[in-house]
Amino acid sequence: MPSVVIAGAGLVGALNACFFAQKGWDVSVYEFRKDIRTMKHVQGRSINLALSQRGKSALEAVGLREYIVNQGVPMYARLVHNKDGKTFSRQPYGKPGEHIVSINRRHLNEVMITQAEKSPNVKFFFEHKVKSIDYEKKQLVVQCTSQPSRIPSFGRKPSQQENPEIHVEADLILACDGAYSAVRRSLMAIPRFDFSQEYIEHGYVELNILANNNRFAFEENVFHLWPRGHFTLIALANKDKTFTVTIFAPFTEFEKHMSTTKDVLSFFEENFPDAYKLLGKEHITETFNRVKPQPLVSIKCSPHSFFDNLVLMGDAAHAMVPFYGQGMNCGFEDCLVFSETLEEYGNDIASAVQAYSKKRVNDAHSINDLAMYNYEELKDLVNRNSYKLRKKFDTIMNMIFKNSWIPLYSMVTFTRIPYSEVIERRKKQDKVVSGILKTTSLFALIGIVAGIYSNRKVLGL
The missing domain is CATH 3.30.70 (Alpha-Beta Plaits)
Structure with a gap:
């Protein structure tokens, strides 16, 4: 069977391990941290995760959806707290029953690692730091960080030397090593690799x-x-x-x-x-x-694939601010889309990685932009009458045109419509709304003019 080496055992790396375990591939996962299942405290971002349709679809593909959803708390609406601390307004997320799920990051990660390890062809190497990519040999360069015993043998002093670097070879390399990806950093000198990083x-x-x-x-x-x-x-x-x-x-x-x-x-x-x-x-x-x-950092890069056998995924490819709750969902969808692309190309790795990158870059850039926009909504726009009116308008239009008019939030959260297509659909909706407002304003102006003309004598005109 083909072999895959995965950099990072976080959410996206662990889920990829589940996908490839299911395919029967030989899987090796290298992770800088200790096994989180043995740790009392885990360092890193712990902002709660909001699991939505894209993430659920990926978990369903590896048989974990039902269990994970049952471990979370469903959320059906936003409850906006006013400054007086006593009054609130409720804004449903979508249609009755539609909801997102509040999930604990650590528990989810632990479950996926355990699930992947059930397969005999999967091996996790904890306390192994991913250093770079060897361009010429197309290998992942890692280094064991666990300290050898400091108890000296008779007549010898304890060793102070670092462990040697290991070059890991595989048919496929998946870089899932986070926003500050060592793999991505080692690719920065490659011509025509576009990269942008923005701290808000x-x-x-x-x-x-x-x-x-x-x-x-x-x-x-x-x-x-x-x-x-x-x-x-x-x-x-x-x-x-x-x-x-x-x-x-x-x-x-x-x-x-x-x-x-x-x-x-x-x-x-x-x-x-x-x-x-x-x-x-x-x-x-x-x-x-x-x-x-x-x-909080937002990262974009293009392409997401290199050397016909390397793919950047999750935050390594598209770290985003957390205000649309799509960081995990997008990363999980990466795993699902790549799995589907491999199947589409009959496990032809070289063709699949190129097709995946072409398909995924625009979508990743789109959700990064939407996440930045949504912070404006969360911290201010939700209290504005214009926002509330537009939300009601979208709800009514969705009731009338169920398939052709889906609110922006619902497209992102409750469907698998590609993110880039979501933006295009929203632009078309905005044009319709703008046209309606112009027409309404025109009719209102005509009515005002007619009223003035009818009462011109009273008004002394």
Whole structure:
């Protein structure tokens, strides 16, 4: 059977291992961290994940959808918290029954690693750092980072040398080693490889609301949102009845209003009074004393394939800001699309990797752009009447034209319509809305003119 080596055992790497285990390929996965199933704390981003249709479809293909969905908390709407801390507005995500699922990142990762390891042809190598790609030999260069025993044998001192680099050969190499991918970095000198990286001005800090007498402190089946113009707070429920709470704000906002204990408590009490009570002074103080605001990066690159046997996937190909909840879903869809492309080309790896890149680059760029746009929506637009009217209009049009008029959020979240096609459909919808507004304005103007003409004597004209 063909062999595949995967850089990274995160969400996308682990799911790819499941896909290729199912195909019967020989699979080797190299991961810098220790096995997370043995770790008490796992470093890295832990913003809760929102599983939607694209991710569910990929999990279904490897037989994990039902189990994973049952491990999460369904969310049917946004619940927008007003500044008074007492009033709210509810915005359903889609049609009745349509929902996303709040999922714990670590548990999901652990489940997929365990699932992949059930296959005898899959091997995970933890504590192995991916260093680069050997261009000439088309091999993955890795290095074991686990320390050999420091107990010296008789007459010898303990070794201080690093472990030697290992060159791993395979028919297919999948780079799933994250936003700061070592594989992608080693490809930067290749001519015509386009790459862009943008840090947005906003960072984030994560907090937690504990269960209240073994019950959820807030309504659990909604996405809680506190939009405040240029900053926002969100909260997603966990299966253990806690909430993961994240504040997103410009770094300047953190520096000016959240740099001291007094300031940060005043800031939360003023802007998020209901969340402030449940978070508690001690937790807010301890968190902001312990952690710094974390950055958010958006990465695009093209192509996603090289050398007829190497593919960049997930954040290594398209890291995005988290405001559309599509980072994981897009990465999972990468796995599914590539699996489908391999089948389409009869496991001809060289043809499949090129076809995949051509198919996927535009979609990846599109969802990156949509994710950036959606932050404007979350922190401000959801409170505007124009946004609410457009949402109602889209809902009515979808009821009338079920297949031809699907709201933007629903296309992204509840379908597998390619992201690039989603944008094109939205542009067509915007043209229709713009035409309606122009026509309506024209008729209104004609009515005003007619009214003035009819009453010209009264008006002294």
